[in-house]
Amino acid sequence: MIRFSVADFAAAAKALRSIPNSAIRVDIYEHARLHAAANQMVLTMSDMEMEAHITMPCVCEGEILAAIPMAVLEFFIARSTGGAEGTLEFDAAMRNVTARIGKARMTIAILRGEDFVSFEKIDPAWSIGLRAHELCGALRKCEDAIAEDGTRFYLEGVFMTPRNGELLAVATNGHHLHLTALDLPDEAQIEGWHGMIIPENAVGKILKLFADDESAVLVSGSKGFISIAAERIRLIAKLIDHDYVDFQRVIPEAGDFSIVVDGKALEQCAATLTLIPKVDGKGRRETARAVRITPAAEDNEILVEMRGTLGEAQDRLPAEIVGSGEPITIDVRYLRQMIAAAGDGKVRLAPCRGDAARIRCFGPREADTFIIMQRHF
Template identity: 30%
Template sequence: MKATVERATLMKSLGHVQSVVERRNTIPILSNVLIETSENGEIKLTATDLDLQIVESFAANNVETAGSITVPAHTLFDIVRKLPDGSEVQLNAADGRMAVNAGRARFSLQTLPRDDFPKIAEGDLPTSFEMPSSTLMEIIEKTRFAISSDETRYYLNGIFMHVSDDAEPTLKAAATDGHRLARYTLARPAGAEGMPDVIIPKKCVTEIHKLLGEAGDNMVRVDLSASKIRFTFAASVLTSKLIDGTFPDYNRVIPTGNDKLLTINPKAFFQGVDRVATIATERTRAVKMALEQDKITLSVTSPENGTAAEEVSGTYSNDEFEIGFNANYLKDILNEIESDTVELHLADASAPTLIREHDKSPSLYVLMPMRV
């Protein structure tokens, strides 16, 4: 195998594939990236951790000899990253080694044969639809912060996607860690009818988010079955196993009868919570919110650090009461609110609170209170 490619092109693609490769592997081949060159001048990079697979395709400056080989992914990425801007990289594999040359720099890497490289068997992916990359980005950004990292509840370690026949057919994405819930609703894309309920793993979500950041305003094709999902971008194909578990019926925790309404500016609210939470410790990360007529007082009491309090303006006309929230969880939600106002629908100090921009908003959040 012998090919020449622009350093910037190679680095961009290696940046995508090497992040799929785990730093520590008991199976040596999984530390490698598969490089395939074809006579039509295309280079294809493939990496996998056996649950997630990414394939990147791009044009080479020149392919002298077509072929395929695997080399250590992180090492190759680090080499290319440190090469001079604008340089041309020559890749030449023969006799169990691959030479990586650029300008006066010369590297020789150990290789493993491509026949040992595993590929994820996709099987049949009967559900297929497309959506704009900006829509998929919105779905991920509005929900991923609520994904659980508790591995004992593995079925919460991802984003749950399902179709629903409400007044109109919809596609919904939800994530929860048991303390907060984030849900995003959009019109069901053509082709998504009959789609199985799926849980997309956190690592897959992270890698899609990276790809979407560079996808521009293109369409993304989604193909899935009950066990696998594939995202096809212009130059990348990401395939992942799905979490084999049952996501809880999250609709049961979305409150419908909360009768106390607080309307507030999310940025001012975020800044107030952030300031008083400065003195909070791991044990006292709760911020207390005291509600009176159009007056909200935020406070934190920490035995180690002292106390903090701040008044923020808002619209509230119900009974006075106090409620506590985890400051970080509350800030995570407020961070996703893009309008000038946010609604908090409250019931009492022990009941979940519903948070949304307005009743037509595609995003909806539920936050469990804390004792203060």
């Protein structure tokens, strides 16, 4: 029998149940591997592309290894309020388990824990100590630019690489590019490491498991795998095995003309203007919309415009205009994503030197840069 806090178990179950990929139906991986001994229990879930381990305190009679079905996890999640104690009691043949909370119980068949195949032990070739929220912040700034066209699989993730004392994170889909940087700690062990591509699914799981956590994590890996380990939780994921594009070659220098504007005000303005309806030839609402930003240096403001099927909408915002230049036209979806990734504060939009078709955007941190292709208005 195992005794434990229902709140602890339910929190672990909520985090783990998102790991299995619904597109991959393997019976054993619709279970959680449970290994308990003495005063510690480890729950593991996997989908053959990534796996997560969560450790929690417990009181255990002997050592227990089993694969318990998802229904047991949901049983404790459904009754996670309060500080109740829960138990798991296994029969002598290790064929069934009985889960109990107070007077509620569930008895269900289990599988052999030995049949739950985990990733082999990874001997890290590199390691970096970070704060969880720093890692998640970098990934969140890049995730909207991950490619999803299914033809360039090496772009379907976030590329992270060390460069000049920084850890760069970048994603691009050909229409826009997001780049951010973190300071590499002095104790980082990165000799011989050139970078990794974290697939989109793993990015989402990292954000789900570690977002808003300010505790320290150890990010490490070897060829083909990444491991992110906190005090009680560890995620291991397969990486995309391919070289990333030479992204720095496609990042041009910003030109002398630029517009500096409050990001939140610009986002709210764009959201208001999109209320004017625009439909395609089949009457379907168009999501790809162009917003035009025209500088008015004499008034220290910008004119923001959007066209609809039967009319147009516009607004004006205070802005700092540096130099002179033509109106900037950007897909409103990419503009919103850029502002969200840049964070609170002012954003700077600057056509690239020698290539005005590309707009280089900077957030409050100069380490955050975004490139968006202009489009026809």
